[in-house]
Every structure is written in C-alpha cells, then in structure tokens.
Amino acid sequence: MAKYYESDATRLIRDLIRENPHIVEEQKKGRAMWWDKVITPEEIKRAEESRVKQRAYVY
Numbered sequence: 077m078a079k080y081y082e083s084d085a086t087r088l089i090r091d092l093i094r095e096n097p098h099i100v101e102e103q104k105k106g107r108a109m110w111w112d113k114v115i116t117p118e119e120i121k122r123a124e125e126s127r128v129k130q131r132a133y134v135y
Contacts, residue, residue: 093099
C-alpha cells in the first residue's frame with residue numbers, strides 16, 4: 077500500500093500543472109532570467125573586490 081502513496085502536496089502540484097501547463101514554461105523563463113547566467117571573470121573579480129570583511133564576533 078505504501079508503494080502507491082502520494083502526498084497531498086504532490087497531488088496539488090500535479091493537478092495544478094495539469095490544469096495550467098503554461099506554468100512549466102514560465103518557471104523555465106524565470107529560472108533562466110535569475111539563475112542560469114554565465115558569470116564573467118570580470119564580474120567575479122568585481123564581486124571579490126566589493127566584499128566587506130566580516131568582524132570576528134558579530135553579536
């Protein structure tokens with residue numbers, strides 16, 4: 077019986093995607109916009125130079 081268990085959250089997401097298939101494409105667009113980027117060496121260098129050193133005891 078446990079082999080066929082499906083949580084409420086899984087069922088909710090599966091039903092949502094079945095009723096609104098465009099959600100998957102919008103997820104891919106959002107991921108590409110915010111996460112799937114090529115970072116250039118110049119951007120890495122700038123980020124490292126911009127880093128502010130944290131104090132030893134922050135509390």
